[in-house]
Amino acid sequence: MNFYQKVLKLTKKIPKGKVATYGQIASMISTPRAARLVGWALHTGANKHHAPWQRVINSQGMISTTCLDHPKELQAFLLKKEGVKVKENQGNYFIDLKKFLWQPKK
DNA sequence: AAGGTGACTAACA
């Protein structure tokens, strides 16, 4: 299975109302340094694989989408809709990782 | 086949 398919598969496991970081996802796939690939994977096939791409954010808990096709405001909207509190700050959106970070039990 | 790129991170200045 390709790396990015693992990412998508794992992304689908993120429970509603929680978020995960790229590095976290990468680590779970056993490739801790491939955080960039995670972002790339989501950018590539999240939508078409029905994966909750909005629940994946960077290590700072900030929405870092640079792609115009996936507006961060949309991501923020989807998250709020799921019960995640998103705080806006100067055009950027932040999530409180202390509260909403997905902590899977192994 | 080789080099460039990216929804990232962490280390430095």
Add this chain to the structure above:
DNA sequence: ATGTTAGCCACCT
């Protein structure tokens, strides 16, 4: 503490 720079790994040209 904020701003830059350098690694990272798999895909694309």
